[in-house]
Amino acid sequence: MRGKSHVQHSSPYAILSHTWNDNDEVTFQEFNSPDRDIAHPRFLKIMETCRLARGRGIPYVWVDSCCIDKTSSAELTEAINSMFRWYRESTTCFTYIADLAVGSEIEPDLPKCKWFTRGWTLQELVAPRNVEFYDKSWNLIGDKISLLKALIEITRIQEDALRDSDSLPNHTVAMRMSWAANRQTTREEDLAYCLLGISDVYLPLIYGEGINAFIRLQEAIGQVTYDLSLFAWTDQDSTETRQRYHGILARSPAEFSDCSSVWKPGTWIFPTHEYTITNKGIPSLVCRGRMPRSYRSSYTGMFMAFSISVFGP
Secondary structure: OOOOOOOOOOOOEEEEEOOOOOOOOOOHHHHOOOOOOOOOHHHHHHHHHHHHHHHOOOOEEEOHHHHOOOOOHHHHHHHHHHHHHHHHOOOEEEEEOOOOOOOOOHHHHHHHOHHHHEOHHHHHHHOOOOEEEEOOOOOEEEEOOOOHHHHHHHHOOOHHHHHOHHHHHHOOHHHHHHOOOOOEOOOOOHHHHOOHHHHOOOOOOOOOOOOHHHHHHHHHHHHHOOOHHHHOOOOOOOOOOOOOOOOOOOOOHHHHOOOOOOOOOOHHHOOOOOOOOEOOEOOOOEEEOOOOHHHHHHHHHHHHHOOOEEEOO
16 A cells, blocks of 8 residues: 555545544655554554455545645645535445444434534545445445435435436526535535535635635636526524524525535526626626516515515516
8 A cells, every 4th residue: 555646537436434533544754664563553444444445445635634645725625616526427326324333223323423424525425436335343334326205305406416416507506505505514624625625626725714705705606607596595593583684695505505406407597698797796787688577486585685686477
């Protein structure tokens, strides 16, 4: 087992999806140390990933904890902006669910697992075509297709998005945001950064900016799409804690929690007249075209809230 800095794009590789224990993960520096002890329990996930890959004739594996030099801000930025693509292009993604006991039932045990609550594992589920799930003792419990019904119920992600990440553009921004509404990350900024790939945008990383990372994400999305569902979020604060004034952009994915059914009913939600997010907000926007009658009631609030006029009967 040895590290390799650059692998040809066409070389097949397996990739690991897992939840982190910050005090129990092998770092890039430790993995590349001549004094490393691969018999140490902390290397178990890496060794098991290698074993599974070797059994399938896959020559390389990629494990985020030890394949990214997190002491290099440039490498970390490149890795986070590229990670969705790396998972999508993998031959197989091995998903290790550390808190799923041997012999557990898919229902009700699988939905309780921590893996479904973490921000980074969202793209690790959606991006790869082939995902295999393993319990805490590395017993195979199924793959993304055989567990598809359970995964849809747990994550609220639509079937076509789980089957093929190329279908993501068919889903509104609000719907994609809703998939992360109940997920958490250790760093507040990572709630935005873990959605870069799913949103198909790129951002420089600024750890320490807090909530502004999610604002920057939405601004970047607004530069590449006219999808007005970006503004379909709702304030999740209680009446007692709710701010009197609020910006036009959401503060976190949690504010899109009610948007799992915001579909793209037609071109009316994508105005042909472009809008621009500026430091003074968003200029008045007019959508010209027919809004299907069946969708008018469900979108009235959003259209009224942002003074968007719709012409046509």
